[in-house]
Amino acid sequence: MAGLLGIEPLERTTIEAILDRAKHFQPEQNANFKRLDLLRGRMIVNLFFEASTRTRTSFEIAAKRLGADAISISASGSSVSKGESLVDTLNTLGAMRPDAIVMRHAASGAPDFLARHLPTPIINAGDGTHEHPTQALLDARTILDRRPTLEGLRVAIIGDIAHSRVARSNLYLLSKFGARVVLCGPASLLPAELAQLAPGVELTNHMREAIREADVIMMLRVQLERLHEPAFPAGEYFHFYGLRREHIGLAKPDVIVMHPGPINRGREISSEVADSQRSVILNQVENGIAVRMAVLERVLNASPEN
Amino acid sequence: MGKLIIKNGRVLDPVRGLDAVRDIAIQDGRIARIGENIDSSGDAGNDAGGAEVFDASGMYVAPGFIDMHVHLREPGFEYAETIESGSRAAAAGGFTTICCMPNTQPINDNATVTSYIIERAHRHAVVNVRPIGAITKGSAGEELAAIGSMVQAGVVAISDDGRPVMNARLMRRAMETARSFGIPVIDHCEDLNLSAGGDIHEGIASVRLGLRGIPGASEDVMVARDILLAELTGARFHVAHISARRSVEMVAFAKARGLAVTCETTPHHFALSDDDLIPYDSNFKMKPPLRTACDTGAVMQGIVNGTVSAIATDHAPHAGSEKMQEFEKCPFGIIGLETAIGLTLEKLVHTGKITLMKMVELFTTGPAGVLSLDAVGMETGTAADLTIFDTHRRWIYDVNKSASKSRNSPFDGHEFRGGPVATVVAGNIVWKVDW
Numbered sequence: 173m174a175g176l177l178g179i180e181p182l183e184r185t186t187i188e189a190i191l192d193r194a195k196h197f198q199p200e201q202n203a204n205f206k207r208l209d210l211l212r213g214r215m216i217v218n219l220f221f222e223a224s225t226r227t228r229t230s231f232e233i234a235a236k237r238l239g240a241d242a243i244s245i246s247a248s249g250s251s252v253s254k255g256e257s258l259v260d261t262l263n264t265l266g267a268m269r270p271d272a273i274v275m276r277h278a279a280s281g282a283p284d285f286l287a288r289h290l291p292t293p294i295i296n297a298g299d300g301t302h303e304h305p306t307q308a309l310l311d312a313r314t315i316l317d318r319r320p321t322l323e324g325l326r327v328a329i330i331g332d333i334a335h336s337r338v339a340r341s342n343l344y345l346l347s348k349f350g351a352r353v354v355l356c357g358p359a360s361l362l363p364a365e366l367a368q369l370a371p372g373v374e375l376t377n378h379m380r381e382a383i384r385e386a387d388v389i390m391m392l393r394v395q396l397e398r399l400h401e402p403a404f405p406a407g408e409y410f411h412f413y414g415l416r417r418e419h420i421g422l423a424k425p426d427v428i429v430m431h432p433g434p435i436n437r438g439r440e441i442s443s444e445v446a447d448s449q450r451s452v453i454l455n456q457v458e459n460g461i462a463v464r465m466a467v468l469e470r471v472l473n474a475s476p477e478n
Numbered sequence: 479m480g481k482l483i484i485k486n487g488r489v490l491d492p493v494r495g496l497d498a499v500r501d502i503a504i505q506d507g508r509i510a511r512i513g514e515n516i517d518s519s520g521d522a523g524n525d526a527g528g529a530e531v532f533d534a535s536g537m538y539v540a541p542g543f544i545d546m547h548v549h550l551r552e553p554g555f556e557y558a559e560t561i562e563s564g565s566r567a568a569a570a571g572g573f574t575t576i577c578c579m580p581n582t583q584p585i586n587d588n589a590t591v592t593s594y595i596i597e598r599a600h601r602h603a604v605v606n607v608r609p610i611g612a613i614t615k616g617s618a619g620e621e622l623a624a625i626g627s628m629v630q631a632g633v634v635a636i637s638d639d640g641r642p643v644m645n646a647r648l649m650r651r652a653m654e655t656a657r658s659f660g661i662p663v664i665d666h667c668e669d670l671n672l673s674a675g676g677d678i679h680e681g682i683a684s685v686r687l688g689l690r691g692i693p694g695a696s697e698d699v700m701v702a703r704d705i706l707l708a709e710l711t712g713a714r715f716h717v718a719h720i721s722a723r724r725s726v727e728m729v730a731f732a733k734a735r736g737l738a739v740t741c742e743t744t745p746h747h748f749a750l751s752d753d754d755l756i757p758y759d760s761n762f763k764m765k766p767p768l769r770t771a772c773d774t775g776a777v778m779q780g781i782v783n784g785t786v787s788a789i790a791t792d793h794a795p796h797a798g799s800e801k802m803q804e805f806e807k808c809p810f811g812i813i814g815l816e817t818a819i820g821l822t823l824e825k826l827v828h829t830g831k832i833t834l835m836k837m838v839e840l841f842t843t844g845p846a847g848v849l850s851l852d853a854v855g856m857e858t859g860t861a862a863d864l865t866i867f868d869t870h871r872r873w874i875y876d877v878n879k880s881a882s883k884s885r886n887s888p889f890d891g892h893e894f895r896g897g898p899v900a901t902v903v904a905g906n907i908v909w910k911v912d913w
Binding site: 259279280281284289299300301334337365368 | 689757804
């Protein structure tokens with residue numbers, strides 16, 4: 173694997189291999205001595221052009237648990253804020269010969285663009301409103317910890333789908349494994365074309381319809397920073413698209429409630445649901461490290477230096 | 479001035495409907511005679527003695543092609559293009575006349591800038607350059623520019639091109655003014671509120687790539703508005719680079735009602751759709767955006783049935799550094815002068831959709847009619863502006879050899895069948911293909 177830009181181009185077998193390997197890494201998270209030597213002497217640069225706490229920390233810990241050296245750079249305070257172009261920044265870092273660059277960027281396609289111009293493998297840690305592949309992988313790992321297979325599961329993804337990279341990566345992954353994906357949000361945040369992105373995808377503007385008989389409910393963060401305009405009447409969002417206790421009864425009894433975080437309590441999910449037995453939000457965070465270990469190992473072991 | 483004979487070319491003159499192998503004798507920059515077997519020897523009665531001979535056997539000779547929509551970037555952005563380099567790219571694309579949009583720095587919104595462009599072109603351009611003036615001062619959409627004096631200085635139309643006039647009342651006044659001075663208003667039809675922030679056409683591709691969309695409706699609503707204003711004012715209104723299906727339908731409707739409404743399209747808007755774009759490659763980022771295959775089909779249909787009067791390139795040079803950025807930061811536009819004939823042959827002529835004569839019309843009498851340019855055609859005594867092209871030679875476009883100063887083309891490496899062979903301006907061969 174030359175890098176990881178998105179879930180869409182991945183083969184099912186590649187995804188299965190990553191998820192299996194992540195399962196192998198899960199017990200390591202609870203070991204007393206948490207450091208493996210699998211990537212000793214390798215260097216990983218985490219380049220975050222957009223604020224992120226959990227993803228950056230997760231990648232950093234994943235790299236360190238594999239024995240790699242990881243350094244993290246955030247855009248503010250770097251040469252980016254001095255007007256250097258993205259290509260120049262990446263070329264400069266590339267010249268220091270890291271083994272991989274993990275990057276998050278607010279512009280959709282920034283990792284694809286750089287991958288075309290740079291020999292260093294690039295791992296996409298979220299690009300604009302395009303993809304967030306490791307999030308989908310950790311979500312799949314989290315579901316598979318509780319279900320034997322993804323096939324046939326009914327997964328409701330609810331919120332601002334239009335601007336969600338999490339939704340895109342998840343719908344590609346879930347569709348590849350035969351899950352039925354129901355995307356739900358107000359029409360202004362749910363373009364009709366989404367139904368054509370992958371097989372087995374349905375759209376609805378009604379939350380109750382989305383949740384009915386669901387095996388999994390994924391709530392998305394309302395991305396206020398991405399909304400340049402009121403796409404939905406202010407103040408009505410939680411009433412129509414917030415997940416509350418009364419919704420849970422519509423889903424399967426053993427429904428799993430997920431959220432990529434950070435959560436906005438009372439905006440897209442009630443505290444009661446977020447903290448309930450059905451919520452696996454913290455398991456997602458935990459699995460993030462195991463999944464990112466599997467991804468880093470796979471990318472670095474395929475790089476030409478090896 | 480010297481003499482030139484273009485021999486054995488198949489002459490395509492849409493003005494006279496001439497389609498036959500002829501020789502063309504040129505003297506003092508004007509067409510002296512069109513006939514059979516004009517030779518260059520000095521015998522009696524032959525005024526072409528001692529002339530340079532261009533053998534056009536197996537080639538087509540047409541009146542000089544006109545590109546009514548280019549950006550030459552001078553003054554102000556000479557790092558991306560100059561009047562000279564742009565004119566050389568035009569010549570290499572088979573064009574003898576180009577009309578340059580006013581979005582320079584300063585904007586061409588007064589007679590001084592118009593005169594500057596005309597003067598620079600006179601000294602440095604290898605083809606004819608006819609400027610288009612701004613509609614509003616600074617193309618800011620607030621106050622009418624000095625339209626009358628620009629017309630006196632030589633502009634052939636007015637347009638705020640990429641910064642369309644959003645205020646309908648002001649557009650009405652612009653149309654009334656343009657009508658008074660006998661020129662058309664060209665509008666880049668885009669409702670800026672609907673398209674705000676968009677990068678590519680709003681459809682499956684934009685949703686898939688997570689890029690913000692520019693809906694077809696952002697073009698349609700402005701075409702509709704402007705047609706209604708053209709009816710109100712009696713002005714001549716021309717839609718720049720039409721790309722959306724409903725817009726083509728509305729222009730056809732307006733024409734059927736007898737309004738003075740016309741439109742042009744670009745080669746990329748019939749050659750490419752959003753299915754073809756390489757993800758996040760800024761050489762596929764332009765306005766209007768590449769739309770769906772359905773829209774492309776409608777544009778082609780509009781060409782075939784006469785709704786579309788002209789093919790224009792919207793040649794939009796941008797320096798490499800501007801296009802080597804995150805997709806959403808890259809400016810809109812591609813260069814297009816050198817690939818226009820090749821793409822038209824490939825998509826419209828070789829496929830049997832239009833005849834060669836129709837193609838020539840789209841590049842000559844079509845735009846000349848929209849802009850009321852003086853005589854095109856090949857009457858004796860008219861300026862010897864000629865485009866010589868062929869329809870069979872296979873060649874590959876290498877953007878790094880472009881005469882333009884910029885390299886932003888999605889057609890780099892594309893193989894063409896047929897294209898420009900030589901370009902004659904005022905009797906001089908200003909460009910010849912490098913075989």
